[in-house]
Amino acid sequence: GDVYKRQDLHSLYDLHKKSGKVVTLTAVHPIYKYGLVEMEGDLIMKFDEKPNMKDLINGGFMVFNKKVFDYLSPDKNCILEQEPMRNLAKDNELVGYKHQGFWKSMDTQKDVDELNEIFKKGCKNNGAPWEIWKKNRNNTNILKGIGSDKKLISSNKDGIWNKKDDELNNYDNKGS
Structure with a gap:
């Protein structure tokens, strides 16, 4: 699974x-x-x-x-x-x-629903246990690497995207 x-x-x-x-x-x-x-x-x-x-x-x-x-x-x-x-x-x-x-397993629809709830709560209050959340200047949830400092992963209405570490530093310096 x-x-x-x-x-x-x-x-x-x-x-x-x-x-x-x-x-x-x-x-x-x-x-x-x-x-x-x-x-x-x-x-x-x-x-x-x-x-x-x-x-x-x-x-x-x-x-x-x-x-x-x-x-x-x-x-x-x-x-x-x-x-x-x-x-x-x-x-x-x-x-x-x-x-x-x-x-956490994702074998059943119930598992997926539980993970989606954890994700939604994490977006609202930094509570998702697998992610390190930050907000950028556009108030978009961004994640510094999922356990690594090498990538930026963002989730927003346009989907998920990655940026390299040097671009992440620009967000860190200009962020809210």
Whole structure:
């Protein structure tokens, strides 16, 4: 499925290069969709509303080196997340980057609606957890890089656009 998160891609890539392994994937603690209870008999001893799971899951972002092709089959039924990943793990060629920040699946319409609500709130009050908001002189929401200082990403009635870092500095100096 699809995911939306705030990820430090430089750290993910650095871990991949440092490890020397074939694949590095982002591992995340997802949130249960329901509240958990612990019971003794009929008595609830503990209640935890939608806690983070203790187990890690594949967070959806990966870095590969070219040796990954040694693990793939030309068979049209070869699915990366099945036998190839199991074999990479068995061969100790799979590294996990433990992501601690914002992560949310976008597998259902409900997920998409929730992310759109988070985005709308972020546009109004700097609340979107994956973005670093600023306002430019036209009162347009701009974002300095989504975890990076190298790009400007803006959302407005005309859509989304990118600018290079030197142009961003002009916005920083002339902004409201």
